[in-house]
Amino acid sequence: MDHAATHETATGLDSWKLGFWTFIGSETLFFGSLISTYMVYKGASRVGPYPHEILNIPLTTISTFVLLMSSFAMVLALAGVQNGSRKQALLWLAMTAGLGATFLGFQAYEFTEFYRHGLTLSTNLFGSTFFILTGFHGAHVTVGVIWLGILWVMALRNRLTPRDALKVEIAGLYWHFVDVVWIAIFTLIYLLQ
Amino acid sequence: MRAEAQSSVGQEIEHGAHGHPGWKTYTLVAVVLAIITAAEVAVFYIPALQPALAPILLVLSAGKFSLVVMFYMHLKFDSRIFSGVFLAPMSLAMVVIIGLILLFKVLPLYR
Numbered sequence: 181m182d183h184a185a186t187h188e189t190a191t192g193l194d195s196w197k198l199g200f201w202t203f204i205g206s207e208t209l210f211f212g213s214l215i216s217t218y219m220v221y222k223g224a225s226r227v228g229p230y231p232h233e234i235l236n237i238p239l240t241t242i243s244t245f246v247l248l249m250s251s252f253a254m255v256l257a258l259a260g261v262q263n264g265s266r267k268q269a270l271l272w273l274a275m276t277a278g279l280g281a282t283f284l285g286f287q288a289y290e291f292t293e294f295y296r297h298g299l300t301l302s303t304n305l306f307g308s309t310f311f312i313l314t315g316f317h318g319a320h321v322t323v324g325v326i327w328l329g330i331l332w333v334m335a336l337r338n339r340l341t342p343r344d345a346l347k348v349e350i351a352g353l354y355w356h357f358v359d360v361v362w363i364a365i366f367t368l369i370y371l372l373q
Numbered sequence: 374m375r376a377e378a379q380s381s382v383g384q385e386i387e388h389g390a391h392g393h394p395g396w397k398t399y400t401l402v403a404v405v406l407a408i409i410t411a412a413e414v415a416v417f418y419i420p421a422l423q424p425a426l427a428p429i430l431l432v433l434s435a436g437k438f439s440l441v442v443m444f445y446m447h448l449k450f451d452s453r454i455f456s457g458v459f460l461a462p463m464s465l466a467m468v469v470i471i472g473l474i475l476l477f478k479v480l481p482l483y484r
Contacts, residue, residue, distance in 0.1 A: 193452055201455045205462035212466025216473045241414050245407060248437075252403035255445050259396060356446045360438050367434035371417050372427055 200350045204357050211361050214316060215368060218309040225304035229297050231373045236290065243286035244366045247321075250279035251359045254352045261335070262345045269335045269348075276355065277328035280321055287318045310369065317365060320358045327351050393447050402444045409437050 189195055253275040260268030291311070294300075299307045331351055334340045340348065413433050416422050422429060443449035448456050 191452075191454055193454060198454065198458065201458045205458050208459070208463040208466045209469075212463075212469055216470040219470060220473050220477045222478075237414065237417065241410065244410055248406045248410065249403065251441060251445050252399060252406075255399045256396060259393075259399075262393075353446055356441055359445075360441050363434055363437045363441070367413065367430050371413060371430050 194346060196346060196350060197353075200353055204353060207357060207361075211313075211317075211364075214309075214313045215364065218313050218369060221305040221309050225306045227304050229294075229299045229303070229306075231306055231310075231369075234294055234297055234299060235370055235373065236293070237370060239286065239290065240366065240370050243283050243290075244362065246279050246286070247283045247359055247362050250276050250283070251356050253279060254355045258345065258348050258352050261340055261348045262342055264342045266335060266338065266340075269340060270332065273328055273332040273335060273348075277325050277332060280325040280328065280355075284318060284321055284325065287314065287321075313369070314365065317358070317361055320361070324351075324355050324358055327354065393450055394444060398444060402440050406437055406440060409433050 189198075191198065253272045257269055257272035257276055260266075260270075260272055294307075299310075301308055301311045328351065331340065331348060334344075334347075413430055416426065416429050416433070442459075448459065
């Protein structure tokens with residue numbers, strides 16, 4: 181997609197970016213439905229393990245911090261591409277993807293620990309709604325890490341110039357959206373038990 | 374010539390951007406996000422704040438959400454059309470969440 185050749189639009193805005201914001205809008209409804217399902221069934225489990233017995237706040241605080249810092253790395257990667265600094269773009273894209281992968285590692289560890297404590301998708305309502313919500317979020321993070329990896333390879337091959345900054349900006353919008361969803365999940369699921 | 378014309382059109386559109394912040398602002402936002410996260414966890418562990426836990430955490434969380442959306446997603450600097458396209462469905466999602474909580478958690482208490 182050559183953005184320099186973008187045709188003039190009625191809004192004066194880039195169609196790709198407007199379309200992607202619309203997609204993000206639909207994603208807020210998707211995660212809104214998952215969060216509302218969790219909230220509605222909160223406290224309705226008849227058998228354990230219950231949230232206060234199993235949620236690991238110190239560990240999740242660290243993974244939350246990791247994801248927040250990945251958003252910081254993402255804006256620096258975009259700035260690097262916009263400024264034509266290949267070195268900066270490569271460094272911060274790798275950092276963003278690495279922090280995203282680290283977050284996924286924390287989530288894999290958490291899921292494994294929960295499984296070892298007897299919490300599965302079908303154990304109780306907490307297990308079902310928790311794994312569906314955080315699992316879909318983790319799937320989004322995985323897509324983001326793969327997307328960032330593709331951009332990193334493009335930068336490595338000198339195919340990410342300032343003219344391609346919108347490609348990185350759109351990937352950044354997706355990444356930051358995944359981050360803000362986690363901000364809501366961290367508060368509603370982990371801290372408001 | 375054609376490439377120049379295309380580049381000109383591309384610059385006119387500017388992807389809706391009105392100048393993004395610099396690394397100083399990005400760093401400051403990152404520091405504030407880290408501090409708010411630490412404050413959230415501190416509030417969670419302070420017994421005296423338990424009665425007001427929900428409102429405090431929701432305000433802190435909303436602050437983090439706003440910072441990321443305004444500065445990292447550039448909604449503060451981009452076209453308001455993007456803000457509308459994002460905030461309209463987000464408002465609808467919040468109405469759905471609050472409505473369902475009222476319906477299933479609050480109303481049964483008054484039966």
